[in-house]
Amino acid sequence: MLDLDGPTPLFQQIAAILRARIADGTYPADKRMPSARAIAEEFGVTRGTAVAALDLLKEEGLIYGVRGRGTFPRARD
């Protein structure tokens, strides 16, 4: 799944995978996607690393978070 040795940081690798899942509809727009904790478990990293990956996608405008509810892919215009 992840390249633990290579030069690419884990949070970037994870962001790339999540980005692909959003693009291909695995995570539909405005539907709750897996929590940071669930992502951390799937990839065997800590929540902090999962959050870093999600932060990347937020900066790109691909997703948004709602406290207490979850994280959602943004509807493309």
Place this chain on the structure above:
Amino acid sequence: MLDLDGPTPLFQQIAAILRARIADGTYPADKRMPSARAIAEEFGVTRGTAVAALDLLKEEGLIYGVRGRGTFPRARD
């Protein structure tokens, strides 16, 4: 009560104290024990930390939670 400096995490210290109270009968089996909020107040931590301590005891099979009702020490066999 807690060692704020030492190396042992707060949630582990709290779990140890609760574990002792269950063992010595302070919290009898199948009787509601203090809520996460009450535990947080007693030890001066946030509810999240109290929940982490309770989660530890759950993993050990020492207690179980019932949503809307409370947390209960498990009857030993």
Place this chain on the structure above:
DNA sequence: ATGCATTTGTTCGTATGTATG
């Protein structure tokens, strides 16, 4: 029966400290 408070359980968001390369 309707509403309200409490409780568990979960979420996001943030901050700090440690360790490693």
Place this chain on the structure above:
DNA sequence: GCATACATACGAACAAATGCA
């Protein structure tokens, strides 16, 4: 020194279930 990653802890918010007035 800096970026990465882990672990811990705090804070705020939301949801579902319970119980009680």
